Amino acid sequence: xxxxxxxxxxxxxxxxxxxxxxxxxxxxxxxxxxxxxxxxxxxxxxxxxxxxxxxxxxxxxxxxxxxxxxxxxxxxxxxxxxxxxxxxxxxxxxxxxxxxxxxxxxxxxxxxxxxxxxxxxxxxxxxxxxxxxxxxxxxxxxxxxxxxxxxxxxxxxxxxxxxxxxxxxxxxxxxxxxxxxxxxxxxxxxxxxxxxxxxxxxxxxxxxxxxxxxxxxxxxxxxxxxxxxxxxxxxxxxxxxxxxxxxxxxxxxxxxxxxxxxxxxxxxxxxxxxxxxxxxxxxxxxxxxxxxxxxxxxxxxxxxxxxxxxxxxxxxxxxxxxxxxxxxxxxxxxxxxxxxxxxxxxxxxxxxxxxxxxxxxxxxxxxxxxxxxxxxxxxxxxxxxxxxxxxxxxxxxxxxxxxxxxxxxxxxxxxxxxxxxxxxxxxxxxxxxxxxxxxxxxxxxxxxxxxxxxxxxxxxxxxxxxxxxxxxxxxxxx
Amino acid sequence: xxxxxxxxxxxxxxxxxxxxxxxxxxxxxxxxxxxxxxxxxxxxxxxxxxxxxxxxxxxxxxxxxxxxxxxxxxxxxxxxxxxxxxxxxxxxxxxxxxxxxxxxxxxxxxxxxxxxxxxxxxxxxxxxxxxxxxxxxxxxxxxxxxxxxxxxxxxxxxxxxxxxxxxxxxxxxxxxxxxxxxxxxxxxxxxxxxxxxxxxxxxxxxxxxxxxxxxxxxxxxxxxxxxxxxxxxxxxxxxxxxxxxxxxxxxxxxxxxxxxxxxxxxxxxxxxxxxxxxxxxxxxxxxxxxxxxxxxxxxxxxxxxxxxxxxxxxxxxxxxxxxxxxxxxxxxxxxxxxxxxxxxxxxxxxxxxxxxxxxxxxx
Numbered sequence: 001x002x003x004x005x006x007x008x009x010x011x012x013x014x015x016x017x018x019x020x021x022x023x024x025x026x027x028x029x030x031x032x033x034x035x036x037x038x039x040x041x042x043x044x045x046x047x048x049x050x051x052x053x054x055x056x057x058x059x060x061x062x063x064x065x066x067x068x069x070x071x072x073x074x075x076x077x078x079x080x081x082x083x084x085x086x087x088x089x090x091x092x093x094x095x096x097x098x099x100x101x102x103x104x105x106x107x108x109x110x111x112x113x114x115x116x117x118x119x120x121x122x123x124x125x126x127x128x129x130x131x132x133x134x135x136x137x138x139x140x141x142x143x144x145x146x147x148x149x150x151x152x153x154x155x156x157x158x159x160x161x162x163x164x165x166x167x168x169x170x171x172x173x174x175x176x177x178x179x180x181x182x183x184x185x186x187x188x189x190x191x192x193x194x195x196x197x198x199x200x201x202x203x204x205x206x207x208x209x210x211x212x213x214x215x216x217x218x219x220x221x222x223x224x225x226x227x228x229x230x231x232x233x234x235x236x237x238x239x240x241x242x243x244x245x246x247x248x249x250x251x252x253x254x255x256x257x258x259x260x261x262x263x264x265x266x267x268x269x270x271x272x273x274x275x276x277x278x279x280x281x282x283x284x285x286x287x288x289x290x291x292x293x294x295x296x297x298x299x300x301x302x303x304x305x306x307x308x309x310x311x312x313x314x315x316x317x318x319x320x321x322x323x324x325x326x327x328x329x330x331x332x333x334x335x336x337x338x339x340x341x342x343x344x345x346x347x348x349x350x351x352x353x354x355x356x357x358x359x360x361x362x363x364x365x366x367x368x369x370x371x372x373x374x375x376x377x378x379x380x381x382x383x384x385x386x387x388x389x390x391x392x393x394x395x396x397x398x399x400x401x402x403x404x405x406x407x408x409x410x411x412x413x414x415x416x417x418x419x420x421x422x423x424x425x426x427x428x429x430x431x432x433x434x435x436x437x438x439x440x441x442x443x444x445x446x447x448x449x450x451x452x453x454x455x456x457x458x459x460x461x462x463x464x465x466x467x468x469x470x471x472x473x474x475x476x477x478x
Numbered sequence: 479x480x481x482x483x484x485x486x487x488x489x490x491x492x493x494x495x496x497x498x499x500x501x502x503x504x505x506x507x508x509x510x511x512x513x514x515x516x517x518x519x520x521x522x523x524x525x526x527x528x529x530x531x532x533x534x535x536x537x538x539x540x541x542x543x544x545x546x547x548x549x550x551x552x553x554x555x556x557x558x559x560x561x562x563x564x565x566x567x568x569x570x571x572x573x574x575x576x577x578x579x580x581x582x583x584x585x586x587x588x589x590x591x592x593x594x595x596x597x598x599x600x601x602x603x604x605x606x607x608x609x610x611x612x613x614x615x616x617x618x619x620x621x622x623x624x625x626x627x628x629x630x631x632x633x634x635x636x637x638x639x640x641x642x643x644x645x646x647x648x649x650x651x652x653x654x655x656x657x658x659x660x661x662x663x664x665x666x667x668x669x670x671x672x673x674x675x676x677x678x679x680x681x682x683x684x685x686x687x688x689x690x691x692x693x694x695x696x697x698x699x700x701x702x703x704x705x706x707x708x709x710x711x712x713x714x715x716x717x718x719x720x721x722x723x724x725x726x727x728x729x730x731x732x733x734x735x736x737x738x739x740x741x742x743x744x745x746x747x748x749x750x751x752x753x754x755x756x757x758x759x760x761x762x763x764x765x766x767x768x769x770x771x772x773x774x775x776x777x778x779x780x781x782x783x784x785x786x787x788x789x790x791x792x793x794x795x796x797x798x799x800x801x802x803x804x805x806x807x808x809x810x811x812x813x814x815x816x817x818x819x820x821x822x823x824x825x826x827x828x829x830x831x832x833x834x835x836x837x838x839x840x841x
Contacts, residue, residue: 008546214671221641
């Protein structure tokens with residue numbers, strides 16, 4: 001059968017072009033790879049190579065023709081053994097192949113929310129990737145049963161809890177290993193990995209050079225094969241060097257592989273402001289990572305949550321960003337003893353019940369939230385404090401359940417205000433519980449400035465209990 | 479006897495590159511074969527290489543054509559001209575060895591034995607594509623064939639590939655990681671971070687630098703202070719070789735040495751494959767940064783497929799009919815893939831929301 005040569009598209013956006021010049025003439029033999037013509041677009045002159053072999057039976061579009069639409073037949077090739085004149089007479093009659101139909105657009109979910117559609121005929125997500133809808137009457141997650149019944153309660157620091165979580169999971173699964181700067185012989189820059197080298201040896205507790213980009217990539221590569229790395233960043237500020245591997249490689253590969261390539265990896269380390277370390281060592285990245293589909297983002301406040309969530313993160317088949325806080329490392333909390341204690345990722349915890357206003361926070365922001373609740377109680381305002389614990393996927397239902405009760409909300413974080421986690425919380429409340437609000441949602445955040453070094457300025461740049469109290473009173477109109 | 483890096487007969491590189499191209503570096507390769515003449519292939523090996531390279535060539539030509547017809551969108555980077563590199567490497571690797579590369583990846587996937595239908599249908603964004611149409615030209619993977627992508631961020635695959643080598647080392651499974659990247663990616667910082675750790679920990683990684691002379695439109699000598707890429711691991715003590723990447727025999731020969739070095743626990747090895755891409759960087763690149771003569775000369779004098787074809791005719795007396803039969807078989811595979819990729823439906827709209835996170839760990 002004679003073969004039509006079609007006007008080719010030379011870029012994703014080209015619709016037409018000029019057939020500048022034929023380099024072969026009718027009757028010429030054509031081999032695959034031969035340049036047969038030149039096409040001019042608004043950007044460049046490109047060569048057209050033959051794909052099929054045979055004799056150029058007929059040229060349908062002459063040299064110099066402008067505005068030739070893509071996919072217009074421009075010539076006919078008679079295949080080996082075919083009659084050239086027959087081929088030429090049947091020219092240009094081949095059917096145009098079906099190009100991509102934009103069928104997806106018609107039934108695409110509503111773009112406004114970026115969430116999974118909620119209608120009955122909507123496609124159902126097989127893995128809970130998108131936010132599940134919040135029911136009309138939201139129900140708070142009950143975290144009170146997370147501590148195993150009868151378990152001995154130990155008072156321990158966040159640092160010890162994190163170490164125990166890693167040690168337990170490494171005992172449980174030989175595929176789990178820890179890598180990072182100073183994690184082994186130095187016993188951890190913040191002593192979080194203390195004792196792990198002694199128990200698990202240098203093959204599973206690996207000191208890396210100072211080379212975040214490289215070792216993050218090595219960790220992701222190892223995870224793609226099914227190993228379960230825990231990659232420690234000395235601080236998440238340094239993970240900026242590695243963020244390409246975290247986002248482009250770890251978070252997106254499952255989707256880009258059509259579900260074939262999971263990436264079970266935990267990136268952990270201190271995040272946010274410590275004390276007097278200035279702008280390059282004080283950044284809170286919760287909002288950054290929470291913006292990325294494919295990642296889970298966890299930011300615990302208590303030692304028990306840190307332990308239970310880190311164990312869950314290590315067992316999770318997805319990349320998890322585990323944001324710790326240097327100031328919290330030394331704080332002690334009650335933690336249940338035993339290997340079975342897990343805290344589910346994606347569930348908030350009601351840290352203090354109340355009726356008058358909801359205060360939502362996470363990580364070290366909880367110190368301001370709880371401090372404010374105590375101060376407010378003295379003034380007769382009972383605040384309900386919710387610890388999100390996981391930023392992504394966010395347990396907004398527990399927040400909504402509280403707001404439906406209190407009708408007021410203050411969201412608190414140490415991060416910057418614009419596009420922050422508290423901005424997201426406010427928006428989600430407005431989407432799901434607008435009619436329940438008696439006041440606009442308020443937020444207390446870090447100030448919109450790089451973190452200053454001077455003690456007085458640093459204090460001003462961070463949120464404080466007084467600001468949370470003031471915001472809570474404002475939404476209570478008191 | 480330890481032989482330092484060596485140079486097989488390679489096509490002439492641009493002036494500045496050739497000047498710096500030393501025959502050896504001080505790193506020890508651990509290879510114990512003496513400098514030899516060009517290794518020879520058996521008839522079966524020549525036929526195998528011919529078939530594999532021709533499949534890639536015809537597949538890529540077809541992909542270019544389908545791009546022109548609007549069936550393939552976005553970016554599409556063709557491997558035409560570089561076929562001998564991946565085919566020669568695969569001839570030296572064994573089952574279980576892992577492969578990873580950048581965005582010019584169609585050839586690698588075919589050489590790894592991934593289905594041509596699945597590759598082409600991914601190019602057209604259809605449900606039968608290897609990534610269900612969600613990855614496209616630059617992002618395909620196969621656990622079964624140990625192919626780890628398909629990566630669009632230049633240089634990122636080098637650290638990832640080192641991680642594959644790390645996993646091999648961690649598991650002690652005696653496999654190696656074949657990590658491909660171009661002369662352009664070779665200037666990325668994470669490449670050297672990876673070299674450092676690979677050698678520090680003696681990871682079984684073969685770094686295959688496909689030097690096709692142009693990083694997009696920038697000639698090697700305009701972007702690289704050291705254009706002898708086999709020397710790029712020198713300061714880490716990683717041995718390297720320059721290889722005529724247009725001659726599949728030279729590629730396999732060097733690959734055997736490099737893979738043996740990595741597999742035996744001696745650490746990484748660098749192979750600079752001196753090769754050439756006939757087409758532009760991507761479909762919309764008219765390649766004005768080089769002369770037509772240069773391209774023409776490479777095609778006429780160094781074409782990897784014509785070299786094999788010549789030897790098959792001359793040395794093994796394979797007749798034109800037999801070669802034509804191979805051509806026809808390859809064309810049939812490619813046409814079948816194109817046909818499938820043209821008519822396979824687009825992904826179901828529900829696929830938008832799948833594969834974002836995994837619910838449960840795989841068994």
